[in-house]
Structures are given as structure tokens and as C-alpha cells.
Amino acid sequence: MRDHSQKISRRSFIRQTTATGAATACLSTASAAARSTTPAQTTIQEIRSLTPHLLLNGTVAVSRPLLAPSQLSFRIGLARTRMASYPCDSMDFVMMDLERPDRRSRHAHWCTGDLSGRLLEFLCCAEGVDGKNDARLEELFQRILQQRRPSGFIGRYSASPDDPVPEQDPVRAGAASKLFHGLLRYYELTGEPRALSAAKGLAEVLWSVHEEWAKRLADPRTFGDVSQWVVEPFARLYNITKDPRWIEFCRMIRDGLQSCENRVCHSHGFLSTLRGLQELTLITGDLSWNEAVDRNYRIIVEKQFEMADGNIPEKFPHSERNEGCSIADWLMLNLNQGLIHGDDLAYDKAERIFWNALAFNQLITGGLGHRRITANGYGVDKIHEAWWCCTQNGGMAMSHYARHTVTLRQKTLQINLLTPGQFQVPLPGGGFARLRIDTAYPARPETVIEAENMPVEMPLRVRIPSCMQDANIQETRDGKRRRVLLSGKIGHRIEQCHPGVILTYGPLVLAPGRGAENKATAKDSFSEGAPAGYIPKS
Numbered sequence: 001m002r003d004h005s006q007k008i009s010r011r012s013f014i015r016q017t018t019a020t021g022a023a024t025a026c027l028s029t030a031s032a033a034a035r036s037t038t039p040a041q042t043t044i045q046e047i048r049s050l051t052p053h054l055l056l057n058g059t060v061a062v063s064r065p066l067l068a069p070s071q072l073s074f075r076i077g078l079a080r081t082r083m084a085s086y087p088c089d090s091m092d093f094v095m096m097d098l099e100r101p102d103r104r105s106r107h108a109h110w111c112t113g114d115l116s117g118r119l120l121e122f123l124c125c126a127e128g129v130d131g132k133n134d135a136r137l138e139e140l141f142q143r144i145l146q147q148r149r150p151s152g153f154i155g156r157y158s159a160s161p162d163d164p165v166p167e168q169d170p171v172r173a174g175a176a177s178k179l180f181h182g183l184l185r186y187y188e189l190t191g192e193p194r195a196l197s198a199a200k201g202l203a204e205v206l207w208s209v210h211e212e213w214a215k216r217l218a219d220p221r222t223f224g225d226v227s228q229w230v231v232e233p234f235a236r237l238y239n240i241t242k243d244p245r246w247i248e249f250c251r252m253i254r255d256g257l258q259s260c261e262n263r264v265c266h267s268h269g270f271l272s273t274l275r276g277l278q279e280l281t282l283i284t285g286d287l288s289w290n291e292a293v294d295r296n297y298r299i300i301v302e303k304q305f306e307m308a309d310g311n312i313p314e315k316f317p318h319s320e321r322n323e324g325c326s327i328a329d330w331l332m333l334n335l336n337q338g339l340i341h342g343d344d345l346a347y348d349k350a351e352r353i354f355w356n357a358l359a360f361n362q363l364i365t366g367g368l369g370h371r372r373i374t375a376n377g378y379g380v381d382k383i384h385e386a387w388w389c390c391t392q393n394g395g396m397a398m399s400h401y402a403r404h405t406v407t408l409r410q411k412t413l414q415i416n417l418l419t420p421g422q423f424q425v426p427l428p429g430g431g432f433a434r435l436r437i438d439t440a441y442p443a444r445p446e447t448v449i450e451a452e453n454m455p456v457e458m459p460l461r462v463r464i465p466s467c468m469q470d471a472n473i474q475e476t477r478d479g480k481r482r483r484v485l486l487s488g489k490i491g492h493r494i495e496q497c498h499p500g501v502i503l504t505y506g507p508l509v510l511a512p513g514r515g516a517e518n519k520a521t522a523k524d525s526f527s528e529g530a531p532a533g534y535i536p537k538s
Helices: 010-026 071-082 114-126 137-145 178-190 193-207 210-217 227-241 244-255 267-284 287-302 324-341 344-361 390-403
Strands: 064-067 406-409 412-415 421-426 432-439 446-452 460-462 469-478 481-489 492-496 501-505 508-511
Touching (some): 064 390, 114 137, 114 178, 137 193, 178 193, 178 227, 193 244, 227 267, 344 508, 412 432, 446 460, 460 481
Antiparallel strands (some): 421 432, 469 481, 492 501, 501 508
């Protein structure tokens, strides 16, 4: 018989981690450092993962994580497991949006490169973050390459239910799919030149019709909010090649970008475009690229397009349900705002989004999707799992959350999020600082941080979560080594959310004050957001 003693279910994991948190009540903060939460057989040097680099003119960087067992690592694993389970356990099923076999279909099969590209992007971003990977990654990449056409387009048809050949699509929308994103992530992870060549091919296809894009962008009613997310892969491609055409394409999109205010717009497409502008800010060091992000960020917060727990509606300003993709985008956008501006409030918001809106959106299967929004929280009906988009975007967001746990900013090592694990952060003078975080947070406000290879003159700063009171930090130094003990108090709080109040415990929102119920004054039209038929209405 097979030995199942080492397996752990979701319920037993939560029970075990809760018990561990309770047990720490008997431990002093000093003894917490002795608890090893990362598997001894795995070191951060032994795993393949995306390597961070200095950004924003060499002043900031995210970290390379190896998570210890935690809610974050468990949820990333759930998303990865979901994408290897039925029906996505079949590579033929996944690849249907590129191979397009005759007389066969699945949901969104005509959205060229969407599921296949999202899966490639997610698996690359999540690779090694928790010490694990998906063995199908290489097969997925090879299958994608087999669909490359002489023109550079990838896939049998363009992105339309009518199955046009790519050359019949005036804007070559299929080349702007998540496949572009995924190929560049694969190149960043592996250095595979064929991935870069394929991404360049898609860029050339789009550049060949950039004048048509300019015409469409002048009238957003003809274009929607989705395809503009191509800003992000163009930014990454510019960072690799320094070809000025790619930044010119991004400038064209930025200059034609509408505000999310006073109209109905697809939040996932819009927020993804803003994240692309953040990437350009980090890559070029030019803060003017982030001005549109800052303006719309303020609108979303001040106009309460988000709920008190960080939930985001499927469409701005409000709609009857949320979308896991949009919640994940909002999480990543806040992480980037924290990095670019050194904004503790943005990191605090990201923490709340992870523990509430994103966590609640993830189903028992590991997938993410849609929930109905009500005036006082969420409905128990109209729950849909979106294995074709939300699961991958949510998993990617959680891997970004891990990378932002520790960052470099302005010659200071920043602990932004209390996430257990090992972390490597690139230093301005070369090499990496190495950190280890052991924490019972949020079960208990006790954390031990140990750092090695830190420049003697470099400060180590810990962001205190807004939910932690009477925080106490003790730091000891020994050459290039640091040890920080953080303790405090966590309890129930009542917060104003205008209107009403919310009840919280630590980072958890227990009772929301209001929802983002359907208050849209503009017509809720799919022609102004996601393509009709892509996201089924309840």
C-alpha cells in the first residue's frame, strides 16, 4: 500500500498551522529563531527561479524568494495544482487556443494564446518560489513554438469567434495576447533564445499595424480595454533589446489611455495596462510613465471602486460581481506602487488584499474566478471558477507578493511583508544580501529576521503592519550580519470606511461595511470591456 502519512490536505494544513501559532504562545521571541520552517534539503541556490535585477536607475530591486510552509506557499501550490488538474491536465486542451483543431472547442478556445500564454506566464513566475515547479513547462513552450507562422504570428487563427486568418485582422489582436507576456517570462527564466525570438516576432507583427492601432486608440469604443495590456511585454522587450520602436508603441497607448472614471471599463484589462506603465517606470527610471497610474490609483481609492477588503469589481466603476484577475492586478499594482514610491500604505493595502479579497476568491479547488458582490459583502450564488484566466493571474500575483516581501530601495533593505522564508536581494555594489524570516504572523505578532552579507552601512527597515499595535523592534549587529526581533499586539479593531465601519482582526476583515454593488450609471456593455462571449454572464 502507498504511504499517505506525508500528505496534507487543505483542512489539516489549516489545523496544523493554527496549532503551530497557538503553540508559539509558550515560546519566547528569542526561541522562535531556532524553528526551521524551510525544508533543510532545499536551499535557495539550488532552485531555478526568476532572478531579480536593479531597477529605477539602480535604486530598487525585489527579492528572490524560497518560501517556508505558509498560507502563501500553500495557495500558490493550490493554483499550480489546479492548472495540472482536469480539464487542464490535458496539454491538448490547453493548446486548443493555438492549435484550433477542426470540430473541437472549449471555453474561450478562439481567444488566441490566452490560456496557453497565461499558463506559461504563471508557471514561469511561480517556478521555484515555493521550491516547486510544474514539469510540463518545457512541453508547453515546445508546443507553442510549433504553432509559429512565417509571419511571426503564433496560432492558426486570429482572436475572433469567426476564425479569421491572422492577416485578415486589422490590429492582429492575437499577437497582443498573454502569449507575448509568457514568452518573455520564459526567456527571463531560462535564457532560451527561441523564446526571445518568438516574442520579437509577435512584436514585429504588432508594429506592422501600429498605425491602425493609433486610429483605434483615438476612439476607445472600437477597441476596449483588453489589448492595451500589451504595454507590459513591450516594456520587458524594450528592456532586453533597447529597440526604440517598442517604447514608442507604449507611448502611443499611454497617450490614448482613458481614465477609469465616468465610463464602464473592464477592470482586468485596464489595471493590466497600468501595471505595464509601472514596468516602464521601473525599467526606464522615468517617473512620468507612472503619472497615469497615480491618477487612476487615486480615483479607484477615493471613489471607492474597491471594497474595504480590497475586492475589485469586474468592471469599473461597479458591477454585480468581482473577478479574480482584477483582484490579482490590484494586488500587483499596489506592490509596484510601494516599490516605486516607497509607499508603506500601498504595501499595507497589498497585505489586506492578499489575506482577504484574493484569499476569499480562491476556491477549494485552488482556482480563482467570480463571486457576486452585494451591498454588505458577497453573495453565495453566481460563483464561477475561471480556470482559463483568473487562476493563472491569481497565482502569478501571489508569486509577486513573495518577491516583494523583501526589497531594496534607496540603499535600504526593506521588509515590507511578514512572509516566512529565505530571500536574496541584489545589492548596488554587486552580490546579494541574504535574509531569513521566521514568523507566526498573523496568528501572533512575533517575527525573527536574520540577514547576512549586508553592507555595514546599509539600514534594515521593517514596515510595521497597520494592524499591529505597540510594536517593538530590537536589532543586533555582527559585522555583515543582522538579527531583528519584532513583537507587538494584534486584536480586534473597528475602522471607518466611509460610509460605515468594518470590523477587523489583524489583517483580516471580519465584517465589511459596504460592497461595490451595481451602481453603474453607464450602460454595462461587453463591447466596452471583455469580448462578447469570453466571460459568460450569470
